[in-house]
Amino acid sequence: MRLKNKVALITGGANGIGLATAERFAKEGAKIILWDVSGKGNDVVTRLKKEGCDAIFQKVSVTNQEEVQQAVAAAHAHFGRIDILINNAGITKDRTLLKMSKQEWDDVIAVNLTGVFNCTQAVAPIMKEQNYGRIVSASSNVAIRGNFGQTNYVATKSAIIGMTKVWAMELGKFGITANCIAPGFITTAMTDLMPEEVRQQSLPLIPLGKWGVPEDIANGYLYLASDEASFVSGICLTIDGGAAR
Numbered sequence: 001m002r003l004k005n006k007v008a009l010i011t012g013g014a015n016g017i018g019l020a021t022a023e024r025f026a027k028e029g030a031k032i033i034l035w036d037v038s039g040k041g042n043d044v045v046t047r048l049k050k051e052g053c054d055a056i057f058q059k060v061s062v063t064n065q066e067e068v069q070q071a072v073a074a075a076h077a078h079f080g081r082i083d084i085l086i087n088n089a090g091i092t093k094d095r096t097l098l099k100m101s102k103q104e105w106d107d108v109i110a111v112n113l114t115g116v117f118n119c120t121q122a123v124a125p126i127m128k129e130q131n132y133g134r135i136v137s138a139s140s141n142v143a144i145r146g147n148f149g150q151t152n153y154v155a156t157k158s159a160i161i162g163m164t165k166v167w168a169m170e171l172g173k174f175g176i177t178a179n180c181i182a183p184g185f186i187t188t189a190m191t192d193l194m195p196e197e198v199r200q201q202s203l204p205l206i207p208l209g210k211w212g213v214p215e216d217i218a219n220g221y222l223y224l225a226s227d228e229a230s231f232v233s234g235i236c237l238t239i240d241g242g243a244a245r
């Protein structure tokens with residue numbers, strides 16, 4: 001087991017990539033702190049527990065700094081440590097620059113950028129105290145290649161690559177690694193929002209000729225969260241079937 005007795009906090013764990021990650025980490029022996037704004041996270045944790053995983057669900061919005069700090073303190077009191085933070089929660093509100101409202105900009109910044117800051121800042125002192133930690137955040141391959149209609153989303157996903165490099169520098173001396181993943185098109189509720197026409201247009205851009213599944217990204221999170229990646233820090237691992245060029 002690659003994460004035996006490690007305690008992993010996964011944000012946005014009720015659906016899609018976060019859910020696949022919670023399931024994958026549980027199979028590798030991790031204890032799970034699952035966060036989501038959706039109460040569906042409760043059902044996920046109930047199922048994980050039935051399968052023998054030590055897990056708790058906390059209904060937390062990563063946008064709310066006070067809520068994040070309180071939930072981290074409670075989870076830390078429960079498990080005694082937090083080894084892994086998976087900053088996975090994210091949303092899209094796509095619109096071209098000329099049509100994007102200030103609200104659409106603010107909403108995406110609040111979850112995808114401020115949320116990642118809130119969670120990392122709350123967990124890092126615990127990791128520092130332990131002299132051990134793994135921080136892995138969700139960027140996107142659109143951070144590298146841009147994407148039509150995603151000024152807000154691309155801004156956040158590019159920022160995650162930059163913040164990750166800063167955290168690798170600042171936190172390395174405390175035994176903490178910081179990395180991120182840049183997924184390409186992955187079949188989840190998020191991409192279900194995309195028009196069928198756009199989905200079809202995406203296929204010729206992917207050398208492997210297909211979309212990924214949430215488990216493809218869960219496997220990347222697992223590698224970067226494991227001790228196999230103990231000398232890997234500050235990188236962005238692209239998992240997109242070869243599309244980001």
Ligand SMILES: NC(=O)c1ccc[n+]([C@@H]2O[C@H](COP(=O)([O-])OP(=O)(O)OC[C@H]3O[C@@H](n4cnc5c(N)ncnc54)[C@H](O)[C@@H]3O)[C@@H](O)[C@H]2O)c1
Nearest residue numbers: 012015016017037061062089090138140183185186188190
């Ligand atoms: N699916 C893709 O193709 C793709 C590609 C690149 C990057 N990503 C990134 O991967 C991550 C996961 O995406 P997904 O496709 O699984 O999305 P998803 O919509 O299936 O799941 C996201 C989860 O985050 C939760 N969430 C939303 N706002 C939250 C908040 N404020 N606090 C806590 N939880 C919140 C949602 O309730 C949901 O359960 C996101 O950061 C996304 O930007 C996805």
